[in-house]
Amino acid sequence: MTTPLIQETPSGLYCEAGDFYVDPCRSVPKAVITHAHADHARPGSRKYLAAKEGRRVLRNRLGPSAQIEALPYGETTSINGVTLSFHPAGHILGSAQVRIEYQGEVWVVSGDYKTEPDATCAAFEHIRCHTFITESTFGLPIYRWPPQQEIFADINRWWKQCRDDGKPAVLLAYSLGKAQRLIAGVDPAIGPIFCHPTVQQLNEEYRASGVELPKTWLPSQAPARKDWGGVLIVTPPSTANSTWLSKFGDASIAMASGWMLTRQTQRSRSVEIGFPLSDHADWPGLLKAVDETQAENILVMHGQTGPMVQWLNENGKNARTVVTNHVAESL
Ligand SMILES: [Zn+2]
Numbered sequence: 095m096t097t098p099l100i101q102e103t104p105s106g107l108y109c110e111a112g113d114f115y116v117d118p119c120r121s122v123p124k125a126v127i128t129h130a131h132a133d134h135a136r137p138g139s140r141k142y143l144a145a146k147e148g149r150r151v152l153r154n155r156l157g158p159s160a161q162i163e164a165l166p167y168g169e170t171t172s173i174n175g176v177t178l179s180f181h182p183a184g185h186i187l188g189s190a191q192v193r194i195e196y197q198g199e200v201w202v203v204s205g206d207y208k209t210e211p212d213a214t215c216a217a218f219e220h221i222r223c224h225t226f227i228t229e230s231t232f233g234l235p236i237y238r239w240p241p242q243q244e245i246f247a248d249i250n251r252w253w254k255q256c257r258d259d260g261k262p263a264v265l266l267a268y269s270l271g272k273a274q275r276l277i278a279g280v281d282p283a284i285g286p287i288f289c290h291p292t293v294q295q296l297n298e299e300y301r302a303s304g305v306e307l308p309k310t311w312l313p314s315q316a317p318a319r320k321d322w323g324g325v326l327i328v329t330p331p332s333t334a335n336s337t338w339l340s341k342f343g344d345a346s347i348a349m350a351s352g353w354m355l356t357r358q359t360q361r362s363r364s365v366e367i368g369f370p371l372s373d374h375a376d377w378p379g380l381l382k383a384v385d386e387t388q389a390e391n392i393l394v395m396h397g398q399t400g401p402m403v404q405w406l407n408e409n410g411k412n413a414r415t416v417v418t419n420h421v422a423e424s425l
């Protein structure tokens with residue numbers, strides 16, 4: 095049996111012909127990175143190759159000393175005779191699927207992706223291949239996202255209600271990607287938008303990368319402000335019970351995440367309101383993405399892979415689970 099083009103190793107997905115890893119979980123000589131979330135872009139590797147569009151956010155995450163080579167979407171590079179290119183994954187700014195071609199065989203590693211449009215990043219591109227390595231974070235038929243226009247209308251309605259009640263509206267959202275998508279999608283006419291410093295720093299990287307976002311402020315830029323009624327505060331979930339957040343007084347707390355689709359998780363995260371906005375594909379999105387590749391082999395990773403593998407095998411594909419050490423960072 096010949097060695098597959100990409101193998102599962104303790105350090106992650108490895109392409110022997112090109113001698114590189116994709117999103118390695120350990121330090122390696124050459125790491126090809128799908129996107130800047132910490133579970134995909136880990137510090138410590140000697141060299142990194144990533145999509146140019148996400149270079150600034152990746153630099154923000156990996157630090158000033160990381161050696162990052164950047165390749166624009168759609169351009170190819172050759173590594174020991176292996177042709178590699180990045181294609182938009184629609185997940186966050188600069189997120190990419192990695193297309194790897196060697197001796198006529200094409201593999202695509204999806205990384206995290208969503209098929210819905212997002213004003214803050216390039217739209218997911220369907221790529222034909224022989225083998226597709228897909229994520230399955232929400233790989234269960236119960237996961238079907240409502241149209242995002244409805245979710246944004248709900249968020250705006252909630253924010254207006256907070257304003258009418260004289261309360262600040264706190265929106266818990268993952269700092270890289272989700273926060274910027276929310277800021278770009280809400281109605282800035284309702285009130286000023288304040289951000290946690292981690293979010294604000296990434297907003298600046300997005301703006302410097304050419305993404306338009308409404309004006310956002312750090313609370314420290316409004317030192318005289320005593321009344322936070324009607325402001326929107328975008329902050330990471332980890333700050334939910336922090337002293338940083340308590341200075342805004344009695345606030346309405348909401349969270350935007352795919353997991354908010356069920357009441358149970360809303361209760362377990364002790365938020366008043368959950369908006370089911372995800373940066374991952376839902377069940378129909380995953381199946382459509384898989385179908386469009388026309389790949390005969392599907393390798394499934396992230397989350398509960400079993401149901402999706404079973405569904406694909408029952409529907410004419412050759413599917414199996416990829417075993418990795420992956421723990422998701424952003425949902
Ligand atoms: Zn991600």
Ligand SMILES: [Zn+2]
Pocket residue numbers: 131133134206396422423424
């Ligand atoms: Zn991930």
